Amino acid sequence: MIYTRDLKKPLTREIPIRRTPRKHSIWPLYIVSLVIGISLLGVVLAKTHDSLSRTSVKAPIITEIPPPDPAVHHSELEAQTASDWIEHTVKSGDSASAIFDQYQIHSSLLKINNIPVSKKVLQNLYPGQKISLKLDWKGLEELYYQISETKRLHVTRDAEEYSANIIQDAIETRRLAATGTIDNSLFLAGKKAGISDSLIMQMVEIFSYDIDFALDIRQGDQFEIIYDEYFANGAPLKKSGSILAARFTTKNKTFTALKYEHNNKIGYFDAKGRSNKKAFIRTPVRFSRISSHFNPKRKHPILHTIRAHKGVDYAAPKGTTVKSTGSGKIQFIGRKGGYGKVIIVKHAGGYSTLYAHLSKFKKGLKRGKSVKQGQAIGYVGSTGSATGPHLHYEFRVNGKHKNPLTVKLPNASPLRNQQLREFKEKIRPLLVQLSQPSLAAN
Ligand SMILES: [Zn+2]
Known part of the structure; x- marks a missing residue:
């Protein structure tokens, strides 16, 4: 049985699928999700290949509830x-x-x-x-x-x-499942699978640390979600559904995410209780280009001597927001020689990050203050030795400089002990549903 209903509004713009591989992407994942979200407000991609359509909707997992009949309001x-x-x-x-x-x-x-x-x-x-x-x-x-x-x-x-x-009216929750295979774009596949843009966005968000949805998605990639949708009086509510479990297969790699709520905090974890989030986001700023790469043997542009470039320079307009890539505490905030206005954040596990040439600091920050991942800490500038506005970003592991573009980012804290046991108990039925051959076969 298929629950069909009209999507609230037409899809506005599709992100085309790249069919040639890219080595890596440097565009920050969180921005990508935003970009995809915003792009939904654009223009519809007209081309559809019905003959290629392989997307299908699977029967709802809970079938006792009759399908909504929008005609019956009362x-x-x-x-x-x-x-x-x-x-x-x-x-x-x-x-x-x-x-x-x-x-x-x-x-x-x-x-x-x-x-x-x-x-x-x-x-x-x-x-x-x-x-x-x-x-x-x-x-x-x-x-x-x-x-x-x-x-x-x-x-x-x-x-x-x-x-x-x-x-x-009582709000009724229906547990549904959908699967899709990507032909043209993720959003088109979502539409064919009968799920809302909002659910697609949730899925993009959930996997954003592992998958670059703007660059990495290929024709033939598959997804599978189990989600709750809300109804009153037989009609679906505007309130968007919520993903309980999701699986995404791209380039022969499969990622699984299962929802777990603890102490009013909602998170997604893999079957082993590892968070879908990394302890760091890759990029601290929305940049226009990388003006200088990590290079231990670079000639310094101003001093003209061989000097290691211990970070990455992101060219961005003056005033662009700079975000802390991980949660931690401010270790240094102030002026420091060629760095100009600089912030150093100390993170758990021996990590620290540095943000230099800032035009100004975010108000209210001082040494010892905690910052969260993604929190604004300052603004791009050209203080210190800088030829133009850019962010100089360094990533250190136990004091050693690493290439911020390629360093392996640690996972956010996994579930442990009692929480892990409770999590495994809760996800068991979801895993069974995800593993159903009928769902996986598509
Ligand atoms: Zn630099």
Whole structure:
């Protein structure tokens, strides 16, 4: 059984698949996710190759729940014949008074307005919302007004008296699964698999430390997700679904991520409890180009002597935000010779990072203060020995300089002991679902 529904809005721009391999990418992963997100607001890529389509949606894992029927908004109305009910969509400038006049039931409105709850709701009608009216020879018999996705006003008449109450619909969670194979682009594959852009973005985010979705995705790459979607009154809610488990196969490598919530913190881990996150993001700044690579034997551009270049220079406009690549504590903040305005952050495990030639520091930072991964710490400039605005970035492991572009980044802290046991218990059914041959076969 396939649950189908219209996506909320059309896809706006597709990122084409690169079909030739690239050695490595230096574009920061977190920015890539953002770029992909933003690019959804662009223009649709027109080319589709239906003949190549191999994407499929698998049956939902929980099948007891009937599929949503968007036509049925009020389950209570099911027994009624459609002709008994008038459905009025509130137009801009509409008032309850105008609507009741239109259906010649103004006297009913006067009575309904004696009830505080209905008076309050009907004074604040919103364009696009629907009012369902059931009429008889005495006037209004019954009314529903959809206040929000999960809230409705219900007015009924008993003898000559009206009564009103607010119905709060229960939010129902449905566990669904989808698989896709990429032909043209990830977003097109997601659309074919019947999943929302938001779920695709979640998946991109989850795997962003391992996969560069702008550069590494190939035709034939496959994904598989298990996710929760939310419904009220049979209709899907705007609130986006949430991925519980995901698997992505690219270049013969398979990555698995399983959701785990602990102490109100949500994280994704592989089956062994290792975080999907790295302790560092690769790049501290959104740059235009690399103006100088890590090079132990470089000729210094100003001093013209052989001097090791112990970091990477990222050319970027003055004022561009510089982010701490990992969580840690500020070890140094201030001016230091050729570095100009510089920040050194000390991280756990013997790591430290350095950010030089800054135009200014982020306000409120001082020595000893904790910073988080991705937190803004300063702005690109050309203080110290710099020929133009750029960020000089160094990465040290136990005091030794490493190439920031290629150094193997450590994983964020894995789950241990009791947490790991609890995690393994929780993910067992998800792993079984992910491993189903029917899901994996596509
Ligand atoms: Zn440099």
